[in-house]
Amino acid sequence: MKKIIMIGTSFDTMGGISAVVNVYRSAGLFERYPVEYIATHCDGSAFAKLRMAVSALGRFLVLLCSGRVGLLHMHVSSRASFWRKMPFFLLATLCRRPTIVHVHSGAFHLFYERCGGVGKALIRHVFDRASRVVVLSEMWKEWVHSISRNGHVVAIYNPVMLPPLHTRDEAAQGSTVLMLGRLGKPKGTYDLLEAARGVCDEFPSMQLALGGDGEHDKVVAAAAQMGIGSHVHLLGWITGGDKEQALRNARIYVLPSYNEGLPMSVLEAMAAGLPVISTPVGGIPEAISEGVEGFLVPPGDVALLTQRLRLLLANAPLAHSMGLAGRAKIERQFSAAAIVPHIEALYRALGAQPGSTAP
Structure with missing residues (x-):
């Protein structure tokens, strides 16, 4: 046979x-x-x-x-x-x-x-x-x-498989920002830490959840040096129910990579109804239209990354509408x-x- x-x-x-x-x-x-x-x-x-x-x-x-x-x-x-x-x-x-x-x-x-x-x-x-x-x-x-x-x-x-779409309250005060992937410079992890530092004073409840393998010790040290150690949580490599829970708990998904094919984590975040901030590299622009399902920031542009993060943290209705647009796009093109x-x-x-x- x-x-x-x-x-x-x-x-x-x-x-x-x-x-x-x-x-x-x-x-x-x-x-x-x-x-x-x-x-x-x-x-x-x-x-x-x-x-x-x-x-x-x-x-x-x-x-x-x-x-x-x-x-x-x-x-x-x-x-x-x-x-x-x-x-x-x-x-x-x-x-x-x-x-x-x-x-x-x-x-x-x-x-x-x-x-x-x-x-x-x-x-x-x-x-x-x-x-x-x-x-x-x-x-x-x-x-x-x-x-x-x-x-x-x-x-x-x-x-990606389509999970059940959990209702997200547009006025919710939750402010967890999630990133999944190998922690390090290629994925833009340190750029995200800089952006988080830039919004912590305005959004003191903001929590940055980082799931993945990679440079754990360096990330912890960098966060401490920036004075945001209490806002940063390393989840380790998560799969299955743990990943689903992390996506449900998040308000925004961010992946400021320098190079990509078409990252599964971005598609999974969109399927979960999250707005996404990422970069216009690889196939990401074919998944995310600027200002529709999220925002695209040039790799390494920490100032713009900070601005986009601040906007979505401050504007719950916008974050909610982008999340719904992302979910709809996954159903049509990426499920x-x-x-x-x-x-x-x-x-x-x-x-x-x-x-x-x-x-």
């Missing part, structure tokens, strides 16, 4: 790929199509990661040699994630199996530029030879076209019901059929 082999990080790891794949599972994709998921990476020690990568490649070889691989769908980020999955791609193309290269990294262009000539050639080889290259936005589609001659590059947004059919159409175009075997 031939299968669609999907490879990526394990279901319970931190990061966007696992979040996307888990939405596919929740939306029933693995039940409708003959998908076998092979995890190539996990959180933990270097030995644990190596063991999983070797085991995954061995499993793939067994399936390939037994003629059970009909299609390879590989989710890649940059750096080690890309190189780790290249052997799967090379083996699949050698055996003339169709391949989908699904690129998630928000900094893949930087990864490519930092590679030497051989590295760049290998990346272009993968993009050129893939049956389909899937990217997260039209901006990323244009970038792939700038380095690859592949005519089969498609933009498919990340999907699992809207996005997963595009993945299924991709599978059918490469010969797979629901409820049957892959080619």
Whole structure:
């Protein structure tokens, strides 16, 4: 029996790929199509990661040699994630199996530029030879076209599940500002701390909730140095019910990143009915229209970030209306019901059929 082999990080790891794949599972994709998921990476020690990568490649070889691989769908980020999955791609193309290269990294262009000539050639080889290259936005589609001659590059947004929409009181005094992601400069964490410092005097009840891994100690030290330590709370990496609760408790979602693909956290915040302040990078401008579902601030513009944060803290009706607009946009364009059919159409175009075997 031939299968669609999907490879990526394990279901319970931190990061966007696992979040996307888990939405596919929740939306029933693995039940409708003959998908076998092979995890190539996990959180933990270097030995644990190596063991999983070797085991995954061995499993793939067994399936390939037994003629059970009909299609390879590989989710890649940059750096080690890309190189780790290249052997799967090379083996699949050698055996003339169709391949989908699904690129998630928000900094893949930087990864490519930092590679030497051989590295760049290998990346272009993968993009050129893939049956389909899937990217997260039209901006990323244009970038792939700038380095690859592949005519089969498609933009498919990340999907999110729609949670129940909890009623938010427009006049509520709650002022929790939430950010989810890897804490550090690339995500704009320190810019957000500066903005929080700029509004604390005017909004003394403002609380900044930061959920994610990364530079915890440095963030705590920076907040203390700015005199806002009592306003900053580190949630750690949160998932499931803890994440849902954090979204319900928040009034505003902020992600002032310097590079992104299409961050799941922004889509999840919009699905939860939160107004969003983010940056016009990657696919974010395709999710957020300036002044409609939230605001877009140039990366590093702390003054404007502070101004937009102050505006939403001061104007509860505006925050509420933006949150409702974001929720409506998710339903139309980014919900699992809207996005997963595009993945299924991709599978059918490469010969797979629901409820049957892959080619």
